[in-house]
Amino acid sequence: QVQLVESGGGLVQAGGSLRLSCAASGRTFSSYTMGWFRQAPGKEREFVAAISWGGGSTYYADSVKGRFTISRDNAKNTMYLQMNILKPEDTAVYYCAARYDSDIYYDPIAFASWGQGTQVTVSS
Numbered sequence: 001q002v003q004l005v006e007s008g009g010g011l012v013q014a015g016g017s018l019r020l021s022c023a024a025s026g027r028t029f030s031s032y033t034m035g036w037f038r039q040a041p042g043k044e045r046e047f048v049a050a051i052s053w054g055g056g057s058t059y060y061a062d063s064v065k066g067r068f069t070i071s072r073d074n075a076k077n078t079m080y081l082q083m084n085i086l087k088p089e090d091t092a093v094y095y096c097a098a099r100y101d102s103d104i105y106y107d108p109i110a111f112a113s114w115g116q117g118t119q120v121t122v123s124s
Contacts, residue, residue, distance in 0.1 A: 002026040002098045002113050009094060009118030012086055016122070020081040022096030022115060030054070030074040033101050036081045037108055038092035038120075047106040048094070049081060059104050064090075086122045093117040 008020040022034070035050040049070040050059045058070050069082040079096060097111035105111065 002029065002032060002100075004096050004098060004113055004115035006094065006096050006115040006118040009120045011121045011123065014086060014088055014122055014124050016086050017082070017084045018086065018120060020083065020094055020096075020118060020120075022079040022081075024077045024079070024098065027100070029077040031100060032098040032113075033104055034070075034072060034079045035097045035099075035105065035108075035111060036070060036079075036094060037097060038090075038094045039117075040092040043092075045095070045108050047108065050104045050106055051079065052104050053102050057104055059106060061106075083120070086120075088122045088124045090120060091122050092120060094120050 003025045005023045033053050036048040037045050039045040047061050051070045055072050067085045072079040095117045096115045098113040099111045
């Protein structure tokens, strides 16, 4: 199993930007497909973005397409989520997740390893 730790959350005004990081330790990071998910109070966890193990393929939820960018640096065992033009509806706890696989997945059930989450709050 890979261990994951998110960072970079915080409070930002609408229209602002944040960059989340997910640091991985344990097994070979480059063998994992990675994803970002979020969960707002009273709502189910939802898919945000995913990236293949080599970084060549990415996939986004429609709600963040064009505003968020997922990337990874396998040499640093770290994944990122650059979030621009943030909206109040982006407010949630953001989680990174890993699956030992080469294909992209967007169903949270497919991911075996999860971080503890980082809070993102966007004020209007």
